[in-house]
Amino acid sequence: MRASGVVAPLEEHGGDGQRVAAALGLDPSGVLDLSASMNPVAPDPVPVLARHLDATRRYPDPRRATAALAEMLQVDGRRVLLTNGGSEAIALVAAEVRTGWVDEPDFSLYRRHLESLDPSGPRFRSNPHNPTGVLAAPDDRAGVWDEAFYPLATGRWTRGDVDRGSVVVGSLTKVLACPGLRLGYVLAPDPDLVDRLARRQPSWSVNGLGAAALPALLTPVDLPAWARSIAELRRQLVDLLERHGLRPRPAAANFVLVAGATGLRSRLAQSGVVVRDCTSFGLPDHVRVAVPDADGLHRLDAALEETDDR
Numbered sequence: 001m002r003a004s005g006v007v008a009p010l011e012e013h014g015g016d017g018q019r020v021a022a023a024l025g026l027d028p029s030g031v032l033d034l035s036a037s038m039n040p041v042a043p044d045p046v047p048v049l050a051r052h053l054d055a056t057r058r059y060p061d062p063r064r065a066t067a068a069l070a071e072m073l074q075v076d077g078r079r080v081l082l083t084n085g086g087s088e089a090i091a092l093v094a095a096e097v098r099t100g101w102v103d104e105p106d107f108s109l110y111r112r113h114l115e116s117l118d119p120s121g122p123r124f125r126s127n128p129h130n131p132t133g134v135l136a137a138p139d140d141r142a143g144v145w146d147e148a149f150y151p152l153a154t155g156r157w158t159r160g161d162v163d164r165g166s167v168v169v170g171s172l173t174k175v176l177a178c179p180g181l182r183l184g185y186v187l188a189p190d191p192d193l194v195d196r197l198a199r200r201q202p203s204w205s206v207n208g209l210g211a212a213a214l215p216a217l218l219t220p221v222d223l224p225a226w227a228r229s230i231a232e233l234r235r236q237l238v239d240l241l242e243r244h245g246l247r248p249r250p251a252a253a254n255f256v257l258v259a260g261a262t263g264l265r266s267r268l269a270q271s272g273v274v275v276r277d278c279t280s281f282g283l284p285d286h287v288r289v290a291v292p293d294a295d296g297l298h299r300l301d302a303a304l305e306e307t308d309d310r
Helices: 017-024 046-050 053-057 063-073 085-097 108-113 150-154 172-176 191-200 208-218 223-243 264-269 294-309
Strands: 032-034 080-083 099-102 123-126 144-146 167-171 184-187 255-259 273-277 287-290
Touching (some): 017 032, 032 287, 046 208, 053 208, 063 080, 080 085, 080 191, 085 099, 085 108, 085 144, 085 167, 085 184, 085 191, 150 172, 150 223, 167 172, 172 184, 172 208, 223 294, 264 273, 264 294, 273 294
Parallel strands (some): 032 273, 099 123, 123 144, 144 167
Antiparallel strands (some): 080 184, 167 184, 255 287
16 A cells, blocks of 8 residues: 555554545555554454343443453442543543643653643553553552553553552553443542542533443453453564564563654555654654554565665
8 A cells, every 4th residue: 555645644642544544645545554452352342232232222331341341340330430541531530630741752641631731649650651562660659540551561451550549440441452332441540530530521421332331342352361462462573563664662561662753654654554742742763663463464574675675
């Protein structure tokens, strides 16, 4: 797949494969979008969702889905709030605490939703760190932990910081590879915080299809096996990038950060492969590359061969 034209303006959070395809006149279904870091070994969610389409005729009721998630997390269901993606989870917590701190670079939604930045407020921190993919040290502490990628990096749902009084936000979008379904969660140290966050949440925030299908989507989850598979795919990705003269940093996540990659996003886009520009992290000469499945590795290799030849 080859294209010519100008790559679409950057989406701040990646996942902009369709916009890039439209800008370059490519078929969106043929674009390999490595700008959004999903689980490359997750089962296809579409057959499960197809069995729950009747839920679109009813108002959503997330209680059963919340109970299923709490059982998976092995926590009291009163400490779990199901949200419209991890982004809503972050927004709700930031609105509750209002003032916090972010050690840059880190995910931009933290500072966007906080009313003000103050080191005396709770620290917002991704684990593994986004965009470097490095896991937090055992003694590292934060008031709010974003564990969107933690299950895929470690094979465990959570590090357990909630038991030390921290708030944890997570993204089922990443774990189940269903970004359009918009499912995330807050894991709180106590039910009172969940109640306060729920009062901030719009009515029927979690869509009916997601609420109905989530228990079935969680049934085949095997985090230890998925994490092992992702680690092997990540090793192959790093080897591939290094063969093409690129400099990926060591990482534990389902993505790697590549330094000194100015212009790589535009060059790869011409071949229908989209990677994450890191300008919003304050790293304009870096890209973040999601770990793809085996077919995606072959496509990325071919696209890099084309960029090497240009």
